Amino acid sequence: MNERALLVAEGISHRYGRGKWIFQDLSLELRAGEILAVLGPNARGKTTLVKCAAGLQRPSVGVITRRAHVGYVPQSLAAPSSLPVLDMVLTGRTRFIRPYRSPGRRDRIAAFEALQRIGIEAIAEQEFRALSGGQRQLVLIARALATECGALVLDEPASALDLRNQAVVLRVLRALADNGMAIAMTTHHPEHALRIADSTLLFAGSRDIRHGPTDELLTDESLTELYDLPVATGTILVRGRAQPVVAPDFGMKYGRSRCTTHLERSNP
Numbered sequence: 001m002n003e004r005a006l007l008v009a010e011g012i013s014h015r016y017g018r019g020k021w022i023f024q025d026l027s028l029e030l031r032a033g034e035i036l037a038v039l040g041p042n043a044r045g046k047t048t049l050v051k052c053a054a055g056l057q058r059p060s061v062g063v064i065t066r067r068a069h070v071g072y073v074p075q076s077l078a079a080p081s082s083l084p085v086l087d088m089v090l091t092g093r094t095r096f097i098r099p100y101r102s103p104g105r106r107d108r109i110a111a112f113e114a115l116q117r118i119g120i121e122a123i124a125e126q127e128f129r130a131l132s133g134g135q136r137q138l139v140l141i142a143r144a145l146a147t148e149c150g151a152l153v154l155d156e157p158a159s160a161l162d163l164r165n166q167a168v169v170l171r172v173l174r175a176l177a178d179n180g181m182a183i184a185m186t187t188h189h190p191e192h193a194l195r196i197a198d199s200t201l202l203f204a205g206s207r208d209i210r211h212g213p214t215d216e217l218l219t220d221e222s223l224t225e226l227y228d229l230p231v232a233t234g235t236i237l238v239r240g241r242a243q244p245v246v247a248p249d250f251g252m253k254y255g256r257s258r259c260t261t262h263l264e265r266s267n268p
């Protein structure tokens with residue numbers, strides 16, 4: 001076991017009840033400073049895996065060792081709370097608050113700083129359940145940050161976010177990892193994985209789960225096979241800065257002929 005490994009899965013398999021195996025015999029280490037992206041088609045087991053990693057679900061077989069407090073960001077909440085946003089984020093401080101005590105000044109500061117980090121302190125007083133889906137997603141990320149976790153597990157953290165907030169969240173996650181946090185996130189955006197993830201776990205099938213450096217694993221061939229759809233990857237210059245692009249062929253003609261941008265193939 002690597003000494004920087006904060007989350008270690010050894011030979012884990014899972015199935016619900018006596019149903020089919022979702023994944024089998026998976027071993028993985030997530031190290032301090034590393035971002036792991038978990039990619040795959042719908043219903044392959046990504047959420048199940050991150051719930052196991054966060055300790056919310058016990059794998060049917062195998063062991064997960066956590067060497068740090070693990071923060072968890074769900075896709076959404078089934079029963080959204082009527083609490084104000086700041087109080088919602090304060091629930092992330094529970095592990096620092098003694099039984100029957102109220103959150104203290106330090107907890108309030110930590111919760112407010114978590115909101116600031118995500119850039120949503122302006123909605124601190126609003127009722128959580130009255131927020132939009134994207135705003136709720138940002139609050140759930142802030143709540144996880146308020147836990148002062150050493151490892152963070154996020155389930156599709158950018159699925160409801162506009163482009164600007166996707167950038168905010170990706171930048172925050174990369175900065176947290178650069179400061180030593182271990183991060184795992186599921187995503188349906190391969191380009192998000194290419195931007196920030198050091199390594200990727202591809203759920204091709206229950207017995208075919210591939211793990212490797214993101215830029216080696218996410219190729220035209222592997223994504224085309226994974227999604228059963230032609231996919232091309234490349235880089236594009238936006239204001240002189242190279243950005244990864246992942247272009248699926250949706251099988252429809254693109255009506256307007258606007259292809260004026262030079263696309264540099266990253267996988268020639």
Ligand SMILES: Nc1ncnc2c1ncn2[C@@H]1O[C@H](COP(=O)(O)OP(=O)(O)OP(=O)(O)O)[C@@H](O)[C@H]1O
Binds near residue numbers: 016040042049
């Ligand atoms: N509580 C449960 N009981 C029984 N089956 C479940 C349960 N939760 C998930 N499943 C099944 O496990 C499989 C994997 O589900 P999971 O949510 O982990 O997939 P996913 O890859 O995260 O999907 P998506 O990309 O659509 O979010 C699916 O077939 C799902 O129906």
